[in-house]
Amino acid sequence: MEKRKVIMRYSLLLVTLVMLLGCREADRADMLIKNGTIIDGTGNASYFADVAIRGDSILDIGASLSEKYSYNNEINANGFIICPGFIDPHTHALSDLLSDDKHSNLNYLTQGVTTVFVGNDGDGPYRINQVTENLTDSIGTNVAFLIGHGTVREAVMGMKNESPTQGELNQMKALVKLGMEEGAFGLSSGLFYAPGSFSTTEEVIALAEEVAKFSGIYDTHLRDESSYSIGLLKAVEEAIRIGEEANVAVNLAHIKALGVDVWGMSDEIIEMVEDANDRGIRTTADQYPWSASGTHLENALLNKWVMADGEEAYMNRLNDPALAKQIRSEIKENLRKRGGAESILITADSKDERLIGSNLQEIADSTNEHPVDVALDIIRNGGCRIASFNMNQSDIENFMVQPWVMTSSDGTNGHPRKYASFPQKYQKYVVERELLTIEEFVHRSTGLTAQSMGISKRGTLKVGNKADIIMWKPDGFKPKADFQNPARYSEGIHYLIINGEIVIQDESYNQKLAGQVLLKQSENIE
Template sequence: MKFDTIIRNARVIDGSGEPAFLAEIGLLNGRIERIESTLSGWSPEELDCSGMVVTSGFIDAHSHADLSLLAKGLEHEKLRMGVTTEVICQCGYSAFPVSDRYRSLRSKTFAGFLPGVRLGWNWSTLSEYRRECTSAGLTQNIVPLVGHGSVRMAVMGDSPGHPSASEMDDMCRWVRQSMKEGAFGLSSGLIYPPACYADSAEVETLCRIVAEYGGIYVTHMRGETVNLIDSALTEAIEISSRSGTPLQISHLKVIGITDESKGKIAGVIARIEAARARGLEVHFDCYPYTEGSTLLSTLVPRWAQTGGAAGLTSNLQHTATRAKIRRDIETDTTSWENWVQSCGFGAIKIGSLSKRGDDRMVGRDLLSIALDRGEDPMDVLFDILIEENAGAIMVFTMMTEADMLTALVHPLGLIGTDAIPCPQGQGRPHPRGYGSFPRVLGRYVREKHALTLEEAIRKMTGLSAKKFGLKDRGMVQEGMAADLVVFDPGLIIDGATYEEPRRVPEGIEKVFVNGRLAVSEGVVLEKRAGTFLSPQSGRLPV
């Protein structure tokens, strides 16, 4: 029999968690056609993978690549670390829906997510956005959610109020249309404006529509600090339970490097296990780093962000309001996520600047910048937000390695990067966008023995595919899509660091996307093998 490609002498880890086995794999028409111990047949392309491991392509369970799909030069970075599928539109932010009334606001709000890149925003719906991305060409397979914050903004702009009955109807219509057009579920980011102004009932109402289409609820919870995470987890579980949507908790952690925060994650996971024991389907994702990254504006109270970037910068330039913002950051640790108090200015670094301001600040923490300037670090924070129109990205230390590992090794955890793309030559993005998956396999499997290779691959592939209902992905089995990674288990490791975040990983030999060889020894050969995936009926509980 003729195959498009034959992979010989491979050590296969199939994504189920079961032990590796030796096999040969025949690829045909974008699928895994045959798996045998010794494969008969021929192919114009035969690969001898002696000493290598072959797995299904890695699934980034938490990606912020929504806009980078449309930006040249950013689309293939994750491909080099074996990612063949990305679940996008996370934390309540999706590139759709976009209403004509608030199109300009959407463009300004998203500026910080892709510094220095201008996009046309000439789409409104998921279908139109998918058409734009497909026209640009897709490196990976894409699994879209629909963002609650984006839905709210399409109807209410950045208003902090509760929706009227008609506004709620409009939000429901946007969600229903998105689900009909191929969204896999609803995401929320309940610490970010405007979603942070919503109550549980609003989110639950939208989740009920998602449940009608067999979708899931993916949430960046309302709080991740030690004072807020218990109530936030209760809210997430109750929304899931009442609406009938399976729950995926985004980047599970307890933010803080104080003694009060350390070790708290074990109790949080115990509550997740208890919810599962009651019959609720709950999982979470995490990344293999102790630092996180998000918008710098997240450091100020939510009320100060009313009116979006313009409202925040105006508030910071008003003497009395600026003083009130300072007081809240200095004293309030219960009504909002106060990361300055949880982590400290010395743990918060500038990752990128939207206006390409003083690049000497990039990679440096707020405390050291303040010392150099002879200023108070709070004033440095406020002034950067004003100068950058609230568009700066930060990277900050948020937990210990022990706490990170508690989540990383747990069997309910998927792997995601949570990476915010940054154009080449700009800023210092978080290295997780370039090294997460090889870091798990190199540092935490091979070097630290924190989990087995088979279990790590299950979390990166089979478990993620099942959670999002991808019936033909995530496993090395006959009939599955030929998304495959070939790597050297003795060499694989992340190369990206906080000082050099764009360094490519080592040990990734080959990457196939839909049967096409996309990466060979770190070189991207095929940039257009991906596609938008569509939800499949009959998703099974995980």
């Protein structure tokens, strides 16, 4: 009997000790953010609260959490906006993230971006596992992948300007399926660019059907954002048709009305998208807040037949006297669509660096050449990146206020959108023009993006979500990059936390690489 009492006493003591340790664990936080204004990413009104973080996740949100938890690190957020880290659904950041110096993506971090999508415009990899091997534990932002239709097509068919055989189509479908199995979030297309421009709608539908099996998204650079081929409205119709027939969600990449021939068409496009959503075809768009697009000079001015069949055939056509009249005529017409030679600014990647910062008309005037000849000389010499000033402000604003339009950068070298799109949108369209409320701006940069692109546990401040959090002051978040100085870091992000780790503190980057590779299948298992 006495032995039994001793055993019971020790058992009770052990249970009590376990309970006490459990209580201590439950009452512990790694970090407490106090006294801030919460904008949670849902679009709801802001409110005052504290945020407790444990590990890589949000432990609690509420008032006076310092009375509820012990904690190791405290941030006083008085005067700050506390919101989810921004998610950029359209970047070209993969080469930076794969660079030898293990690029931090600092141009995105200083905009408040904690997650980037890569593989847009049809350029994404389909062997996701091979790429992610080089990214684990070495990236500044989180990264999510889209499979590139152009990459898949070129792997199977090269640059052929023809429809695939059934065997080739089956090979492409298998590659898309592989990419989705390895964690891609969807399929991107660049139907304006070769080789995507050589594909039929039916080809893309067949590939998008593979994405639908994984509840992924079809993200498309439209076949025509202007009047190059089928026209802007027909291109939007094509994208919606692909979504409907493949039973897949659609995102219209960097939505715009590009060029004088299509200015004012935003109302019709909005009506088409809203009709699609009413019919159950989930359709969204992303948009960068600039009146100039960015691309390569050859993509802007050459019709796609010139680029078919590989590099050698492409250069032969450019130098063929029998084709010179047609090519020159098409370049002249494409310059007209984009607003003339003065609207084409050379921004980067020119072998003659003296051209950078000048527009085609200025170069033509200085060399006594026709702008078409200047363009052809540059293209034959390796091309360059350009900023093309081709958008109408009323269309930009018309798209921006739509509740299904997200913030994006489409960041490329030589264009300030790579360094400043999110603060540019905030300053110009929230602060100056009052087109959006601050809550709408945050929602279109966080929660809407996460929901539209299929990311779980990010994009909103919610207990259990990942601790991707930024803190900034409403009067201090500003772009510094412009078209004369496109590579200046933005200012005003005082704190940036990724997966529970502080990466920017007091506006200074601490060299920490806290980003993770996000894979759709694992991200959405709960």
